[in-house]
Amino acid sequence: MTAQLIDGKAIAAKTRLRVAAETAEFIAATGVVPQLATVLVGEDPASAVYVRNKHVACEKVGFRNQQHTLPATTSQAELLELVSRLNGDPAVHGILVQLPLPEQIDEQVILDSVHPLKDVDAFHPENVGLIVQGRPRFLPCTPAGVQVLLRESGVEVDGAHVVVIGRSEIVGKPMGMILVQKGETANATVTICHSRTRHLPSIVRTADIIVAAIGRPNFVTADMVKLGAVVIDVGINRVGDRLVGDVDFDDVREVASAITPVPGGVGPMTIAMLMQNTLTAARLQTGGAAK
Ligand SMILES: NC(=O)c1ccc[n+]([C@@H]2O[C@H](COP(=O)([O-])OP(=O)(O)OC[C@H]3O[C@@H](n4cnc5c(N)ncnc54)[C@H](OP(=O)(O)O)[C@@H]3O)[C@@H](O)[C@H]2O)c1
Known part of the structure; x- marks a missing residue:
């Protein structure tokens, strides 16, 4: 037996096309353009590539995106301040803090500080709880x-x-x-x-x-x-x-x-699902039910 290959690239492309079509409909209906904000702390080259790929994907599906790149010496308080600012910005629908974070920063404190409706990674305890209960808002x-x-x-x-x-x-x-x-x-x-x-x-x-x-x-x-x-x-x-x-x-x-x-x-599926979650976040924050 030689196994069938499961083609993640093709399935991710199909998922992204669906998200792009739904995004166009959403923008036409609400006038709101979904926006993802990414936060990268330090200069880890792999993390930088992951973040860049996420921005490229955002552009392909029709989202706005903004990237915040902070030095490796950033304190926990400074990062909390940025997340709080993004939480309060109505034009930002999803916040992604790229892991790992430098050792002076407690990752859990930062992930817990992301507003649950903007938590497109589904790491916030409220979102984890909803998954466990079988009524997910976002899936990781x-x-x-x-x-x-x-x-x-x-x-x-x-x-x-x-x-x-x-x-x-x-x-x-x-x-x-x-x-x-x-x-x-x-x-x-x-x-x-x-x-x-x-x-x-x-x-x-x-x-x-x-x-x-x-x-x-x-x-x-x-x-x-x-x-x-x-x-x-x-x-x-x-x-x-x-x-x-x-x-x-x-x-x-x-x-x-x-x-x-x-x-x-x-x-390739991971980034496609991030796009899906960002659209869901935009829907939830503009009063529309998530599909
Ligand atoms: N494709 C993607 O988009 C994507 C996304 C995320 C991660 N990844 C990749 O997926 C892999 C796992 O990522 P992760 O973040 O889940 O890693 P992780 O946090 O390091 O967790 C690894 C898990 O493997 C278990 N493990 C390690 N050695 C083992 C052994 N000898 N026998 C049985 N279990 C063992 C660990 O057990 P303990 O808990 O007991 O230590 C732990 O639960 C990595 O290669 C990562 O790069 C890929």
């Missing part, structure tokens, strides 16, 4: 993107056993929470594994769908994958001058029924 971009990939690829999630490897607040935990909910492309039986999980390979072997979000190249090997399982690789690891995922792609694709490549799988 990467796990939401995985759910769209599964839906668009026709993967049967209802009743499936999903094993998520990784329990971060950004990917693993919300991934499990999204797929266990009642609803479309959900209703899964979810197991979340992490570095303290006993007998991890044998648990992963029982999965109908594997979501790997570990940050270690080649962690998921073919002997851990049930014949016909669907494998979603969230990992992005730099090995020499190549980007690779967490899955031993060449061997696993001979066992799986469908698999995402790295790059070109989950990565």
Whole structure:
């Protein structure tokens, strides 16, 4: 068996086109142009690339955007002051603080300070609580993107056993929470594994769908994958001058029924879902219900 490739680039492009069309309708109906503000502290080159890509995506779907670049020496109070200013600016609908932040700044304090209606990353406790209760306002971009990939690829999630490897607040935990909910492309039986999980390979072997979000190249090997399982690789690891995922792609694709490549799988979806969330934020702040 050679797995079907799940084409994240194509599905992300389709998602962005839909968001662009809905944005044009929204602007025509309200006169309001959705705007995303990004905040980058310091000079981490990878973060700078991520932020640039987000601005390019904003322009493509018809959003305004503004970028705030602060020096690595910025204090927590100074950053809180900027977030507070953006919270109070009615022309800004979404605020994205690029992580990681320099060590003198407590990330949680900053993420908690973003207004919940502008929290397009869905990190604020109020938004996390709404996800847990099954009535999300925003879904975190990467796990939401995985759910769209599964839906668009026709993967049967209802009743499936999903094993998520990784329990971060950004990917693993919300991934499990999204797929266990009642609803479309959900209703899964979810197991979340992490570095303290006993007998991890044998648990992963029982999965109908594997979501790997570990940050270690080649962690998921073919002997851990049930014949016909669907494998979603969230990992992005730099090995020499190549980007690779967490899955031993060449061997696993001979066992799986469908698999995402790295790059070109989950990565493009993350930014597409950020666009979706920014439009949702603009709708919520102009009194329209989120679609
Ligand atoms: N495609 C995208 O857009 C996108 C977005 C976000 C992240 N990523 C990538 O996804 C990967 C994960 O990101 P993250 O932010 O979730 O990373 P993270 O915060 O470092 O979390 C990694 C998780 O993997 C678990 N883990 C580490 N070693 C393990 C082992 N030997 N066995 C089992 N579990 C192990 C950790 O367990 P403990 O909790 O026990 O330590 C932790 O829960 C990274 O490669 C990142 O670059 C991609």
